[in-house]
Structure formats: C-alpha cells, structure tokens
Amino acid sequence: MTRGLLTILVLLAILPGPANAGQALEIYYTSNTNGEYAPCPT
Amino acid sequence: MGGLARRAGFIESMRTKAEKGVVRLFVAGPFELAAPDGGKVPAMRAPGAVARAHAAMRYDAMLLTPADLALVGDSAPKGLARWTTAPMQVKGEILVRSGLRIAFVRFPMPTGTDGRPTEQQTREVVAEGFHLRGEADVVIGISPWGVSAEQAFLGHFSGSAQPFDVLLGGGPGPGHGGKMAAGGFTAWLRPYAQGKTVHVIRLENIPKRQRQAQAKREVDVRFDVVSLDDKISADQVVDALLAPARASN
Numbered sequence: 001m002t003r004g005l006l007t008i009l010v011l012l013a014i015l016p017g018p019a020n021a022g023q024a025l026e027i028y029y030t031s032n033t034n035g036e037y038a039p040c041p042t
Numbered sequence: 043m044g045g046l047a048r049r050a051g052f053i054e055s056m057r058t059k060a061e062k063g064v065v066r067l068f069v070a071g072p073f074e075l076a077a078p079d080g081g082k083v084p085a086m087r088a089p090g091a092v093a094r095a096h097a098a099m100r101y102d103a104m105l106l107t108p109a110d111l112a113l114v115g116d117s118a119p120k121g122l123a124r125w126t127t128a129p130m131q132v133k134g135e136i137l138v139r140s141g142l143r144i145a146f147v148r149f150p151m152p153t154g155t156d157g158r159p160t161e162q163q164t165r166e167v168v169a170e171g172f173h174l175r176g177e178a179d180v181v182i183g184i185s186p187w188g189v190s191a192e193q194a195f196l197g198h199f200s201g202s203a204q205p206f207d208v209l210l211g212g213g214p215g216p217g218h219g220g221k222m223a224a225g226g227f228t229a230w231l232r233p234y235a236q237g238k239t240v241h242v243i244r245l246e247n248i249p250k251r252q253r254q255a256q257a258k259r260e261v262d263v264r265f266d267v268v269s270l271d272d273k274i275s276a277d278q279v280v281d282a283l284l285a286p287a288r289a290s291n
Contacts, residue, residue, distance in 0.1 A: 029069045032236065
C-alpha cells in the first residue's frame with residue numbers, strides 16, 4: 001500500500017503538467033495618454 | 043518619428059528573443075495616431091506612412107479609436123485592416139499562444155455624459171469579461187475610457203469578484219508606470235504621453251493565478267518601462283516607411 005502511494009507520488013512529480021503550467025505572460029504595451037507625468041504610482 | 047522606428051526595433055528584438063515558458067504579446071492601445079485631446083500630432087503630417095509603420099509592427103491586439111481611424115483613412119494598410127472597426131460595442135476574442143488562452147476585451151468608445159461610459163456600457167464590458175474568464179487563462183481589457191473612468195470602473199470591484207487580470211488603459215488623463223487595482227486583483231497600466239516608452243507587464247505562473255482568483259497577487263506581477271532612447275536600434279524597414287513624414291517637416 002505504502003509502496004503504491006510512493007509510486008504514484010513519484011509519477012506525479014516527474015510527469016509533465018498541463019501545457020501552460022507555470023507559464024509567464026509578458027505584455028508589451030503602447031498607447032497614448034495626456035496630462036501630467038506621474039512617475040511614482042501610488 | 044524616430045521613436046516609432048525604435049519601437050519597431052525593440053518589438054522585433056523581443057519577438058525573436060526566445061525564453062522558455064514565456065509568452066510575449068505586443069499590444070497597441072487607443073490614440074496611437076491621434077491625440078486624446080484632439081490636438082495636433084506628428085502623424086498628421088503623413089498619416090499613411092505612420093499607419094504603414096504601425097502595420098509593420100504586427101501587433102497581437104490593437105484598439106483604434108474613431109480619431110485614429112480618421113487619420114488612417116479609407117485605405118488602411120493590410121496589417122491594420124482587422125482593427126479598423128471603430129469600437130462602438132464591447133468586443134472580446136481569445137488568442138492561443140503556446141497553449142495559453144488569452145482573452146482580450148476591447149472596451150467601447152464611451153458615449154455617456156462628459157465622455158464617460160454609460161452604465162449599460164460598463165455592464166456589457168463586465169459581462170463580456172466574465173463570459174471570457176470561463177474560457178481563458180488570462181483576461182485583458184483594453185480601454186479608451188481615460189483615467190477617471192478606468193479608476194471608477196476598477197473601484198467597483200474592490201473586495202468583490204471581477205473579470206480582468208489586466209487593464210490596459212489609454213486616453214484622457216495621465217499615464218503611470220503600472221499599479222495593482224480592484225483590491226489587488228487587476229494590474230492596471232496607462233502609458234506615458236506621446237509614445238516614447240514601451241510598458242511591460244509580466245504575469246508569472248498563470249495557472250496558479252487562476253486558482254487563487256480572489257487572492258491579492260502583487261508578487262505575481264511585475265511592471266517595467268522601457269525608454270525608447272538611442273540605446274535602442276531603429277528598425278530600418280520602419281525607418282524607411284517613415285521617410286515621407288520626415289520629409290514633410
């Protein structure tokens with residue numbers, strides 16, 4: 001029983017996750033605004 | 043005009059720079075050609091050339107306002123054609139990149155008093171965002187509403203469920219380098235005026251973000267601002283496209 005559980009845990013650790021697991025998304029954005037420059041977001 | 047050629051050079055360098063597990067998107071928001079206050083802008087000197095330069099950048103998503111479209115005219119270059127419907131109604135779509143499902147919701151032009159969105163428009167944007175949240179890993183709004191309306195919109199959701207992971211703002215009002223809003227749920231960004239920077243939002247561990255949908259997740263979001271100064275090489279193709287704009291100076 002314990003050996004079976006250990007086997008499952010090992011398999012879960014080494015099998016690949018979903019295609020997007022741990023992915024990062026970088027968005028590069030440009031646009032236009034007007035008004036005073038606000039250098040320090042609060 | 044030099045800034046646009048440098049922007050193209052920077053975008054191309056990031057587009058071709060592979061990083062394992064990272065999806066990169068390039069998005070242009072409202073008033074890329076026109077000014078939010080209706081004033082004079084460099085694109086007026088040669089709007090066709092500026093439109094072709096934007097088309098060459100192959101944005102993943104774009105929102106052109108009616109003022110932008112008036113400068114583009116009837117003969118939009120091929121690369122901009124899919125963005126030339128004025129955003130009079132909320133419009134959502136899903137892009138899939140490397141298995142990541144990314145929803146974009148283009149906010150409609152505000153039609154309420156004082157240039158603000160109506161309650162009906164706000165409800166429609168929220169409904170579209172929630173609809174796409176059920177189908178996407180990340181939901182991103184692009185807004186031409188201006189700083190006051192965007193702040194009010196995000197303020198509605200403090201402490202309650204809301205659909206947008208990211209709000210890319212634009213239009214009237216100042217820019218900022220990025221901040222967390224809506225009770226820490228939404229990364230809100232408004233670029234500085236006149237397009238001399240590229241703003242970057244990086245979201246880490248997307249599936250984890252989904253499972254912790256209502257938690258504050260500032261640690262998962264990083265903001266950055268890239269100045270388009272002379273350290274960035276200009277894209278030669280876009281630089282050549284902009285020659286008519288320089289010639290009319």
